Amino acid sequence: MFYREVGQFKTNYTADSQVFPILQDKLGIIAMLVIAYLIIPLAGNDFFITTVMIPFLVFTLATIGLNILVGYTGQLSLGTGAFMGVGAYSCYKLTTIFPDVNIIIMVLLSGFFAAAIGILFGLPSLRIKGFYLAVTTLAAQFFLEWAFIRIPWLYNYNASGAIEVPQRDGFGGVVLAGAAAEPVTRYLVVLSIVLAMTWVASNIIRGRIGRSWMMIRDMDIAAELMGVRPLYAKLSAFAVSSFYCGVAGAMGVFFWLGAAEVESFDINHSFLFLFMAIIGGLGSLIGCYMGAAFIWILPIIIRALPGALGLDINAATVEHINFMMIGGMIIFFLIVEPHGLARLWQIAKEKLRTWPFPYS
Amino acid sequence: MNMAVKPADANDGRANAPEVMLDISNISLSFGGVHAIKDVSFNIHKGEIRAIIGPNGAGKTSMLNVINGFYHPQVGEITFKGNTRTQMRPYVAATQGIARTFQNVALFHGMSTLDNIMSGRTLKMHKNFFWQMLRYGPAMQEEVEHRERVEEIIDFLEIQHIRRTPVGRLPYGLQKRVELARALAMEPELLLLDEPMAGMNLEEKEDMSRFILDVNDQFGTTIALIEHDMGVVMDLSTRVVVLDHGEKIADGTPAEVSSDQNVIDAYLGVAH
Ligand SMILES: Nc1ncnc2c1ncn2[C@@H]1O[C@H](COP(=O)(O)OP(=O)(O)O)[C@@H](O)[C@H]1O
Ligand SMILES: [Mg+2]
Numbered sequence: 001m002f003y004r005e006v007g008q009f010k011t012n013y014t015a016d017s018q019v020f021p022i023l024q025d026k027l028g029i030i031a032m033l034v035i036a037y038l039i040i041p042l043a044g045n046d047f048f049i050t051t052v053m054i055p056f057l058v059f060t061l062a063t064i065g066l067n068i069l070v071g072y073t074g075q076l077s078l079g080t081g082a083f084m085g086v087g088a089y090s091c092y093k094l095t096t097i098f099p100d101v102n103i104i105i106m107v108l109l110s111g112f113f114a115a116a117i118g119i120l121f122g123l124p125s126l127r128i129k130g131f132y133l134a135v136t137t138l139a140a141q142f143f144l145e146w147a148f149i150r151i152p153w154l155y156n157y158n159a160s161g162a163i164e165v166p167q168r169d170g171f172g173g174v175v176l177a178g179a180a181a182e183p184v185t186r187y188l189v190v191l192s193i194v195l196a197m198t199w200v201a202s203n204i205i206r207g208r209i210g211r212s213w214m215m216i217r218d219m220d221i222a223a224e225l226m227g228v229r230p231l232y233a234k235l236s237a238f239a240v241s242s243f244y245c246g247v248a249g250a251m252g253v254f255f256w257l258g259a260a261e262v263e264s265f266d267i268n269h270s271f272l273f274l275f276m277a278i279i280g281g282l283g284s285l286i287g288c289y290m291g292a293a294f295i296w297i298l299p300i301i302i303r304a305l306p307g308a309l310g311l312d313i314n315a316a317t318v319e320h321i322n323f324m325m326i327g328g329m330i331i332f333f334l335i336v337e338p339h340g341l342a343r344l345w346q347i348a349k350e351k352l353r354t355w356p357f358p359y360s
Numbered sequence: 361m362n363m364a365v366k367p368a369d370a371n372d373g374r375a376n377a378p379e380v381m382l383d384i385s386n387i388s389l390s391f392g393g394v395h396a397i398k399d400v401s402f403n404i405h406k407g408e409i410r411a412i413i414g415p416n417g418a419g420k421t422s423m424l425n426v427i428n429g430f431y432h433p434q435v436g437e438i439t440f441k442g443n444t445r446t447q448m449r450p451y452v453a454a455t456q457g458i459a460r461t462f463q464n465v466a467l468f469h470g471m472s473t474l475d476n477i478m479s480g481r482t483l484k485m486h487k488n489f490f491w492q493m494l495r496y497g498p499a500m501q502e503e504v505e506h507r508e509r510v511e512e513i514i515d516f517l518e519i520q521h522i523r524r525t526p527v528g529r530l531p532y533g534l535q536k537r538v539e540l541a542r543a544l545a546m547e548p549e550l551l552l553l554d555e556p557m558a559g560m561n562l563e564e565k566e567d568m569s570r571f572i573l574d575v576n577d578q579f580g581t582t583i584a585l586i587e588h589d590m591g592v593v594m595d596l597s598t599r600v601v602v603l604d605h606g607e608k609i610a611d612g613t614p615a616e617v618s619s620d621q622n623v624i625d626a627y628l629g630v631a632h
Contacts, residue, residue, distance in 0.1 A: 012504075013503075013504045013507040013508065013511075014500060014504055017503070017507070200493045200494075203492065203493055203494060203495035204489075204492055204493055204495075206495065207492040207495055207499060207503060208481075208482060208485040208487070208492060208503075209489065209492050211471070211475060211478060211479050211482065212479075212482060214468060214470060214471055214475070215468050215471075215479050215482075217468075217470065218467075218468035218469050218470050218471065219466050219467070219468055219469070221430070221450075221466065222462070222466040222467075222468070223468075223479075224449070224450045224451050224454075225428060225430070225450045225453070225454055225459075225460060226454060226459075226479055226480060226482055226483075226542070226546065227451060227454035227455060227482045227483035227546070228451070228482055229451050236489075283470060
């Protein structure tokens, strides 16, 4: 079967603006959905679902959040970890105060708190750009980390200083969060939220608001002359971005970790998501999935590899290899393909489209 | 009857005093010690093609930047469609119907031709965030409506074949054309073109000249045009204002201006 659009005509502009205009792409997506919703829940064991899939999806969402800001709006941020923390702590407080409300609703609501904080720390972007802006988001990161430690109200005065996920049921008695929640249940909740939010992000990006973000990114002066108000464009990007990070943070705690303290939202996490966005591809949603998979799943494979091959390499060495590989990849992408895996994928598709007659 | 007398009068009146769309009055602009514009006044009539010419560094681009609110002159007033102001934000200029192209193409390089032109519709799209999130119903309807307008402009400028191409990959001449398309998508009342033909070959210049005349003719858009090629200026413009070292040295029809001694001196570089 050839990968090309010959004979697939678009007869109206709605059809022409689809995300996957080519039939073969649509089939690919359907296959992925079948795998994600049927095969993994049925065939995947708890380890695979809890250690590979759930964090992969959570990280993907955080990377989408960061990519909206860095890749689509061109505003560098190092505060992703902290914005995720805002989501996590908000969700914890919300579900403490309203224990009977479905936790999924609380996870989504906590995004609004992160959005509000994001707007606040996005204000400097109206005056400063690039590295200077990155430094102010760094300030946000440190300030919020400080708040997560110094405001015990946020973690309900727990002696441990950590937030611990209480059991939460929904949909007529299904345990959604807490130690008793089935990995498959948590996985399906996370998967659905991440896919729905990816779809929403792609809608926003293809519309007026997304274009105004990219206009600011590509040429802010021209953008303003075309009627984009930098204030609205930048702050809306900060808001949406932080909303996504906040939801990711809340999901990370409630559907993955089960408990968290400030270390789960530290600067290392901010960098981690920046790496995922860069390796996956700045300004690409599919790249967020690729970047998250690359950085989260590849090391797991590498860690498992020596055992599987019967080699006796100590764990520390494997970790060093991981760090070196990822560091190397980041440098490789920055130099060779700044648009990341998503761009390589696109090039491959373009080649495939004209294969085997590239000049015809 | 007085019908015989009056219409002649009215016609006369219209010919003598065309409607002024933009009035520039005693504008001075300096950057530190550099006086980019010195006490320049001129106006632009509704529906005309007004050329602004002058040697490099004469202050032409600065003048466009003043008109669309990007530079704020220290002295002087600008009256656009009857509203007088000394400063304003570029955003406000855009809302009032001023669009422009840039001397050094200022396209959105990460976006396709189509998206670049769609970006010109920003001010005309209003569907809120909620609908944008769903890209459904009113938002989709709006998107399609504006896509139709944009496709008309794409047809008009004959750039159908590069619709999906990222603008960064286009040759320079086409980039200039996409930039014009983007400005046209704003459906401006006043269109400012900063050297739209710079760096083009003869054929491209002819195409561009044709597009500029057609825009003026078919859409009735008033145009302010910065151009170096005197042939082009003579062919296209209704009136010409000549700047040199930030000062206005001539203002009139192309024929008047090209026979003006000051202009000839300025272009030949005679010291004065
Ligand atoms: N942003 C700026 N800062 C400092 N000087 C400027 C700026 N913009 C223009 N100028 C100066 O103003 C003068 C006129 O420039 P410009 O308007 O670009 O001329 P033209 O477009 O006629 O070639 C030049 O001397 C230029 O150096
Ligand atoms: Mg200039």
